[in-house]
Amino acid sequence: MDKIRIALAQINTTVGDLDNNTSKIINYVNLARSSGADLIAFPELTITGYPPEDLLFKNQFIEDNIACMNEVVQESKDITVVVGFVDSSPHLYNSAAVAHNGKLIDIYHKQLLPNYGVFDEKRYFSPGNTCPIYVIEGIDLGVNICEDIWHPDGPTCSLQSSGARVIVNISSSPYYAGRLTEREKMLTNRAKENDVFIAYVNLVGGQDELVFDGASMLVDPEGQIIQQGYQFKEDLVISDLEINTSDDRTEKSKNRQSNNVKRFLITEKTNDTKYNLSDQHRSPLDELSEVYSALVTGTRDYVYKTGFDKVLIALSGGIDSSLVTTIATDALGPDNVVVVAMPSRYSSDGSLNDSKELADNLGVEFQVIPIEPPFISSLDVLKPHFKGHKPGLAEENLQSRIRGLLIMALSNKKGWLVLTTGNKSEMAVGYATIYGDMAGGYAVIKDVPKTLVYKLAIHRNTYSNKPTIPLNIIEKPPSAELRPDQKDEDSLPPYEILDPILKSYVEDDRTFAEIVSMGYDQTMVKDIIKLVDRSEYKRRQAPPGIKITPRNFGRDRRMPVANLYKPF
């Protein structure tokens, strides 16, 4: 039996931060070497960060990224390094550099380029077309990149038929709820189909609307996950693989050297003794912890990576802003979160008290700015223009926009980032005020349906003995408090009914007839679809937020604003 020790470095990079990404890569290379690893693999596009988007059109960016890759190559003494970067000859390729002992051995080009969902890789990259074999410690090994491993008849299959016993896949696979299970199932299948080990390394951390969940893993040829990295934090996952290289398969593969498949001999078998590894398999988080962690990670990384350290939240006393405050506090610490209550004539005393209680529970600074004076003076200057019109939506939005204006003034004055608090159900039906409660830099729960907001709040309360989010906030009926006795359910169906309809329409592209056939009232479904379609203009101007579902409002869903399609 031959042995190889593989280290999977799931690191948190930042798009464009070439120098710091490179320093981090070199630190991990040194750590892996001192842990006796024969090979260390980093996530897809490690050097540039993922996704670099249109930075890729800047020649200098590409050149700088290649210079950084060469720096990493220099640091590959006594270890094979597989690191993601952008190769540029003759076209742009999403690439993996394979380096050993200071030499660049080979560059692998990603073959299957995703161009769906949030991905635009065909905008940038040309596909590769060769699957070389790298021989390390006498073991035949293949490298591919993310999407390459998702297709049964893709490059993994070619590598296997060229004799690979281990597939190293470097990925930057964005999170959504349930994605890890899909990924595990796919890797298990791929390992079994091809009778290979799979060493899968995934990016970790947040980047704009995406969160990468890590959970890198080592899967054996029987489809067992034998090691797995943490979710949502950096980790170096080290595994020893034992492979019988004296069997038929290896012989056959050596004979293929005469074929077109390139084979690079990197290291011969050695018999150096290595210290034993402790078991590093970690059990995945439960469903709600996972989503909550994604939201915390996304928030923390967006705030830090955009150069802020402190955030401002308009706390209404409702469940949405309460959950966002809790997430922000878990992400940044209580000293870096300031909440502002902005009561109006329609705000209940309860809301202010509940807000104060939450702020106290979390230990965050609590400020109060009454909106009544600017509301009155705005109505006053508008009076001649509103003559003959009844009070209505304009007056409701005005309150929300005064709050937006005041919190942005505070943001400008103090240099703190405003987090917005709208949920996915609201964003879908347009139950939010553009330039009002939608004003801010990052929309933490933009992709979280209201019913899941409740579940997450209840879940977060289990983190401590005493509920952090006051039960009153969870139990009272949701209200925007923009007119007397207003309740969400005056305008919308109950969220238990609304959310599954929204999921069917927005995420699953179900037709009107299909949704009605699920047992919902025709008129109600029509009204909801109309609301969704008409609110596209608001979503176009919304801040980015964290994707936690298979289809978010963002790069995932590109709808025209001017759109006269009638789906019923």
Add this chain to the structure above:
Amino acid sequence: MDKIRIALAQINTTVGDLDNNTSKIINYVNLARSSGADLIAFPELTITGYPPEDLLFKNQFIEDNIACMNEVVQESKDITVVVGFVDSSPHLYNSAAVAHNGKLIDIYHKQLLPNYGVFDEKRYFSPGNTCPIYVIEGIDLGVNICEDIWHPDGPTCSLQSSGARVIVNISSSPYYAGRLTEREKMLTNRAKENDVFIAYVNLVGGQDELVFDGASMLVDPEGQIIQQGYQFKEDLVISDLEINTSDDRTEKSKNRQSNNVKRFLITEKTNDTKYNLSDQHRSPLDELSEVYSALVTGTRDYVYKTGFDKVLIALSGGIDSSLVTTIATDALGPDNVVVVAMPSRYSSDGSLNDSKELADNLGVEFQVIPIEPPFISSLDVLKPHFKGHKPGLAEENLQSRIRGLLIMALSNKKGWLVLTTGNKSEMAVGYATIYGDMAGGYAVIKDVPKTLVYKLAIHRNTYSNKPTIPLNIIEKPPSAELRPDQKDEDSLPPYEILDPILKSYVEDDRTFAEIVSMGYDQTMVKDIIKLVDRSEYKRRQAPPGIKITPRNFGRDRRMPVANLYKPF
């Protein structure tokens, strides 16, 4: 010599408006038939409108579009109809239906799918791979779609080698300044290279951030443009082509029937006498008229296609809002434009007078709302929170946001769309207030650099004897009037210097070193690049606006917000 009469129907469709698009198509088919045309061609994706974006993921949308295509087929009595739609078997294809006498003769699938710039066609479509020949009036003719004709060795070349004498290309080619010249040059080359006639039909009208300029054309094998449709309005361009089909080429092509190329015999030669056509060649607009027309077209179509009929504009007395008001009035008529002056303590008397004069010149309604009362009361409630800070940006933005709030209140109350007035130079460096002057549904001059704003204003003044835009507005130094004696040039280089640097960085992806080598001061270039990079978060929340340059801020430029790349 054989003759074929071809009609190019450059119509203005609306995305998703399947029924009305179809009715319009049928009307034009009837018009072409009564004009004696043998063939009528419509723009790319005529039935769905272009670009339909993620509507394409809705099965029902695809089915409905196919039903509409079949309706058009029924109406093809005595005429061949080439109409754009989405075919769905077995995948989605960007397609042209070829119909005659109520029968669907064939479906052509677009082969070259653009996935750059504003285009995402590989997100949706599979490429086709056959180039059939359609024989009409005894003449061999080929059909292809937009991008297909841009590449010398693409489908046009295959069609020629199969014997095609006429290429019908159906396009939806978005406008930018100079695009028509590029298109003419390309079509001229393609016609000469292949010794074929090219009948090129292009969409007309606005759709979200794109404007399509029409200017359909008929190019002869010598590369002469023998007919051309209007720019920016619907047109039916009818041409007679005379082709000698008894020559060698035709014989050779017939012999190719044994090859793999499909040949559809649609109509035999006829000798029916047709009335003579008058010359329809129209001279293209000059450079400034063309851009101005694009802005008028984009504004009109966005307003109508999103269901509005009237717009509101915050008129500051500056050149940007004055130009936007003029464009809107030209697009919608003076009865559908309302301007609001919102003077503050820092507004000059001149600004108010200039605004009033412009409104009078245009005949639009002029309203005044003072912002001082809500400004004072907002400052008042913020006072305890601003303690210890000097007045600055927060107070400036506050004024802009009060204007945003007041104009949005008016918009909500009256149901009128707010047009924003920021230019491209401002959008680039972030010299605009998010939720303030950026608040509104459509950003008319978002892609127009400030120096071009001046040129367009001066140009528009030549449309009448007396200047419509008061000369004082054009001549005074630009100012945001948010603090005493503020001038744009206090914060920014003169626009004559700023604009070329912005173009180099934003549109041409020039490096810092390249821009400096053009003769600009290093520190200034650094400052500008930093401003551009730091303002991405604002642009992400900006309303859509009309693309008039090769790269706009929108689908054309997809930059990360969290981005730590240092380009120097």
